[in-house]
Amino acid sequence: MDNQTAAQWENGWLQLCTHLPSPNFAPRSDFSDISIVVIHNISLPPFEYGHGAVQRLFTNQIDQHEEDVFLRSLTALRVSSHFFIERDGKLTQFVSCHDAAFQAGISRFNAREACNDFSIGIELEGCDFEPFTTEQYTQLTLLLKSICCFYPIQAIIGHEHIAPGRKTDPGHYFQWDKLRKENLPIVTDYQWPNAS
Numbered sequence: 001m002d003n004q005t006a007a008q009w010e011n012g013w014l015q016l017c018t019h020l021p022s023p024n025f026a027p028r029s030d031f032s033d034i035s036i037v038v039i040h041n042i043s044l045p046p047f048e049y050g051h052g053a054v055q056r057l058f059t060n061q062i063d064q065h066e067e068d069v070f071l072r073s074l075t076a077l078r079v080s081s082h083f084f085i086e087r088d089g090k091l092t093q094f095v096s097c098h099d100a101a102f103q104a105g106i107s108r109f110n111a112r113e114a115c116n117d118f119s120i121g122i123e124l125e126g127c128d129f130e131p132f133t134t135e136q137y138t139q140l141t142l143l144l145k146s147i148c149c150f151y152p153i154q155a156i157i158g159h160e161h162i163a164p165g166r167k168t169d170p171g172h173y174f175q176w177d178k179l180r181k182e183n184l185p186i187v188t189d190y191q192w193p194n195a196s
Ligand SMILES: [Zn+2]
Pocket: 039, 040, 041, 103, 159, 167, 169
């Protein structure tokens, strides 16, 4: 790691981006164990962008007075992500990478379950049914390069790959090749082992 990359991080927080601390995390037993990055998509209400509802969800600000019925259904949900990249490329961090954000849920990579324990989560504002923006890929690439310099990342993978049958994000429109061209450690052919 070079000095420039080291200066970008402080206690697991990336400097020079918006910080909105979320209470939805668990301490990691060993943050040197961080080895994968999980890519997601999210839009709230579904298929709508720029409402600020994702930021409110991750900081437990959604309540029963929401006008939107779907948002009201999320009142009790306690989830988060380390990072969120909006359609215009704006980057927000909610949880220190030294802690485990509640992002992956029931999941498995190689022989290990519960990927929250050893992963960093990145949510892209979007859905399974339309392309992500150029600004998002630009920001994501910069973020991944910095993460990969600072943490011993072995694989960058989709939520759909570590929770197949349960999750479909980031989905068909996510262009893994854009990241692969940057020599980032993309793993998209991961198959869950048969339970036996
Ligand atoms: Zn997801």
